[in-house]
Amino acid sequence: MGSADSPAPAVALSPAPSPAVPGSFVRVAPAGRWPGLHAAELWRYRGLLFFLTWRELKVRYAQTILGAAWAVLQPVLTTVVFTVIFGRFARLPSDGVPYAAFSLTALVPWTYFVTAVTGASNSLVANRSLVTKVYFPRLVIPAAPVLAALLDLGVSFVALLVLIFSYGIVPNQAAALLLPLSVLMTVITAAGVGCWLAALNIQYRDVKYVVPFLLQLWLFASPVVYPLSLIPPPYRLAYAVNPIVGVIAGFRSALLGAGGPTTAEFAVSFGSACLILVGGAAYFRRTERVFADVA
Amino acid sequence: MSHVMIRTEGLGKRYRIGMAAVRPRSFREAVTRFATAPFRNLAHLRQAARPTSDAAADVMWALRDLSFEVRYGEVLGVIGRNGAGKSTLLKLLSRITEPTTGYAEIRGRVGSLLEVGTGFHPELTGRDNVYLNGSILGMDRVHITRRFDEIVAFAEVERFIDTPVKHYSSGMYLRLAFAVAAHLEPEILLVDEVLAVGDAAFQRKCLRRMGDVAEEGRTVLFVSHNLTAVQGLCARAIRLQDGRLIEEGPPATVVSHYLQEAAETLSHQLWPDPATAPGNDRVRLRRVSVRPLDGGPTDPITTRTPVVLEFEYWNRRPGAYLSLAFHLYNEEGVLVFDSAPVTEQGWQGRPLPSGLFRDVCHIPADLLNDALHRVELLVIERSSEVIYRQRDALIFEVRDTPELRGAWFGRWHGAVRPILEWSTELVHPSLTPAPPAP
Numbered sequence: 001m002g003s004a005d006s007p008a009p010a011v012a013l014s015p016a017p018s019p020a021v022p023g024s025f026v027r028v029a030p031a032g033r034w035p036g037l038h039a040a041e042l043w044r045y046r047g048l049l050f051f052l053t054w055r056e057l058k059v060r061y062a063q064t065i066l067g068a069a070w071a072v073l074q075p076v077l078t079t080v081v082f083t084v085i086f087g088r089f090a091r092l093p094s095d096g097v098p099y100a101a102f103s104l105t106a107l108v109p110w111t112y113f114v115t116a117v118t119g120a121s122n123s124l125v126a127n128r129s130l131v132t133k134v135y136f137p138r139l140v141i142p143a144a145p146v147l148a149a150l151l152d153l154g155v156s157f158v159a160l161l162v163l164i165f166s167y168g169i170v171p172n173q174a175a176a177l178l179l180p181l182s183v184l185m186t187v188i189t190a191a192g193v194g195c196w197l198a199a200l201n202i203q204y205r206d207v208k209y210v211v212p213f214l215l216q217l218w219l220f221a222s223p224v225v226y227p228l229s230l231i232p233p234p235y236r237l238a239y240a241v242n243p244i245v246g247v248i249a250g251f252r253s254a255l256l257g258a259g260g261p262t263t264a265e266f267a268v269s270f271g272s273a274c275l276i277l278v279g280g281a282a283y284f285r286r287t288e289r290v291f292a293d294v295a
Numbered sequence: 296m297s298h299v300m301i302r303t304e305g306l307g308k309r310y311r312i313g314m315a316a317v318r319p320r321s322f323r324e325a326v327t328r329f330a331t332a333p334f335r336n337l338a339h340l341r342q343a344a345r346p347t348s349d350a351a352a353d354v355m356w357a358l359r360d361l362s363f364e365v366r367y368g369e370v371l372g373v374i375g376r377n378g379a380g381k382s383t384l385l386k387l388l389s390r391i392t393e394p395t396t397g398y399a400e401i402r403g404r405v406g407s408l409l410e411v412g413t414g415f416h417p418e419l420t421g422r423d424n425v426y427l428n429g430s431i432l433g434m435d436r437v438h439i440t441r442r443f444d445e446i447v448a449f450a451e452v453e454r455f456i457d458t459p460v461k462h463y464s465s466g467m468y469l470r471l472a473f474a475v476a477a478h479l480e481p482e483i484l485l486v487d488e489v490l491a492v493g494d495a496a497f498q499r500k501c502l503r504r505m506g507d508v509a510e511e512g513r514t515v516l517f518v519s520h521n522l523t524a525v526q527g528l529c530a531r532a533i534r535l536q537d538g539r540l541i542e543e544g545p546p547a548t549v550v551s552h553y554l555q556e557a558a559e560t561l562s563h564q565l566w567p568d569p570a571t572a573p574g575n576d577r578v579r580l581r582r583v584s585v586r587p588l589d590g591g592p593t594d595p596i597t598t599r600t601p602v603v604l605e606f607e608y609w610n611r612r613p614g615a616y617l618s619l620a621f622h623l624y625n626e627e628g629v630l631v632f633d634s635a636p637v638t639e640q641g642w643q644g645r646p647l648p649s650g651l652f653r654d655v656c657h658i659p660a661d662l663l664n665d666a667l668h669r670v671e672l673l674v675i676e677r678s679s680e681v682i683y684r685q686r687d688a689l690i691f692e693v694r695d696t697p698e699l700r701g702a703w704f705g706r707w708h709g710a711v712r713p714i715l716e717w718s719t720e721l722v723h724p725s726l727t728p729a730p731p732a733p
Binding site: 024026030047048052054055058059062129130132135 | 310337340386387388389390391392393394395396397398399400401402403404405407413414416418419423426427430431432433435436
């Protein structure tokens with residue numbers, strides 16, 4: 001394997017050495033163990049990311065009757081079920097907020113997270129024909145469903161605002177900044193988890209069966225049906241390592257003015273989200289070389 | 296001296312191939328194997344992802360130690376049998392997969408026609424797909440917009456451009472897909488067997504387009520089984536065998552050497568012992584063979600060669616009314632024809648004594664098309680009951696010949712390739728309506 005250990009990156013892009021030959025110069029060689037991100041190349045392919053995202057959006061609700069209304073219906077129907085089961089029967093506390101508003105505020109980012117992670121983890125396998133036939137930075141493949149799901153998030157967020165106002169709840173303006181930060185944190189987490197799962201899924205198709213179970217566990221490991229205040233204070237920082245804890249607490253604090261995270265908790269969640277993304281992207285880049293061979 | 300556009304040095308690609316599973320010998324073993332399967336699968340999948348040592352039995356080099364150069368404006372043909380490494384080479388050059396050893400240096404934007412239609416989505420319209428596919432192939436939006444009308448006109452789908460492609464006929468779909476790829480304007484074009492798509496007229500168009508690309512001074516790497524096209528379009532050819540480059544030179548020479556390479560055929564089988572020969576208590580086969588009329592079983596057969604099939608068999612029951620028949624299939628599984636000795640005068644319709652018989656069948660020249668053919672031999676009693684059937688009794692390749700092709704390099708369609716009588720005459724030397732015949 002001598003040459004495989006050489007530090008040369010998989011593909012070094014440099015200007016053409018001779019002006020007489022137009023275009024780029026590419027050297028195709030075995031990559032090192034930890035190839036870099038190649039941000040410049042990713043940037044050149046932003047057009048492709050745009051088109052793949054746009055394809056996801058155009059195709060997502062094709063040949064459905066309700067179309068984008070599904071983006072609203074999914075969290076709303078879940079809210080109805082949760083409100084009856086966890087709010088009425090189990091009488092879980094909800095920080096003094098009506099249970100429906102309490103759970104929908106969590107379910108809007110959570111539904112986005114589920115859609116994005118599920119889409120991303122299937123993305124490489126679903127785009128096998130692309131992976132085995134054309135070259136481009138593979139990272140755009142899991143990135144597209146993560147971005148495309150943002151449209152659903154936007155639509156369902158409007159429904160959430162309607163519900164909140166109908167209860168007469170006034171969003172907490174002091175915590176308004178938490179909202180965009182929480183959205184960003186959800187996107188980062190979804191992209192990171194999506195990269196891990198997509199790269200694993202194309203090698204070990206077991207992942208397809210694990211993902212729904214993993215997401216179900218994750219739902220109950222996050223304060224969706226119960227408030228953050230239910231967790232004893234000494235454990236909250238450790239609990240916040242799950243980035244979705246920060247996300248949901250951020251949403252509730254900004255929109256309902258209740259159950260807000262401490263700065264430390266929010267920072268732990270954010271840091272954890274960033275670590276997941278860095279780790280996911282690094283693992284993805286590292287295994288990328290075998291995608292075409294195992295797809 | 297023109298510039299080197301592609302240079303490879305010691306390029307190699309190693310794959311792991313699946314090892315055949317050992318069948319469990321008992322129920323207990325089957326249960327144990329089921330329980331331990333996840334661990335074995337994990338080890339296996341991990342290995343597939345990370346080839347480690349060379350010595351392992353399931354390692355295969357798809358490409359080994361390949362070094363060559365392609366210069367600016369050159370059209371290089373790559374030929375070799377299936378599995379010789381042609382597709383792997385294109386995958387490495389288009390950066391889809393990375394080499395295990397060595398490197399390739401590529402100067403210029405690479406476009407490849409191996410991905411015709413990749414990324415097409417059935418729910419999207421033709422217009423959407425052109426943009427999507429173009430961006431996947433590395434075109435920017437401005438470029439696609441500029442070439443859009445040309446692409447649509449080339450594909451001949453103007454009327455349907457705003458229809459979802461799931462409603463397209465397969466021909467329209469392929470034409471549109473090829474049109475996008477053909478308008479990439481790469482400096483280096485990799486072409487893999489795309490000529491198999493579409494109808495004859497469209498194929499001609501594609502080949503013409505390839506010729507244009509070459510004349511514009513682009514560099515083309517053309518991988519094909521279509522030896523006539525390789526000879527017609529390429530200035531130089533390389534031949535791969537088992538992943539290695541074994542010959543490089545003028546296409547005519549390389550092609551003729553390639554043709555002498557043995558195909559995976561079965562032109563002769565002999566079972567000397569009637570006790571173990573294929574068959575049953577009524578009939579046993581002794582020998583089957585296929586050869587050109589004036590040659591032996593190892594000599595090449597082309598579309599212009601008369602072919603002789605011989606079948607020898609023992610009739611084991613005196614008084615049986617036996618006859619042979621065979622089905623001839625081509626490599627697409629199409630039944631080309633079915634033949635039986637209906638005009639044979641000596642033995643047909645009479646009871647056969649026991650003993651060794653030989654049937655000989657002549658297939659005339661200019662009947663079979665170039666393809667791999669399989670013979671299924673049938674032994675029939677009383678013209679109705681199949682009493683024995685030997686699948687793949689013979690496998691032989693009919694090769695293409697450059698004779699009688701005219702300017703057409705594409706694949707000759709159809710299961711047969713007869714030479715038919717044609718005549719052309721000038722009926723009236725004017726474009727006005729013809730005067731009434733006297």
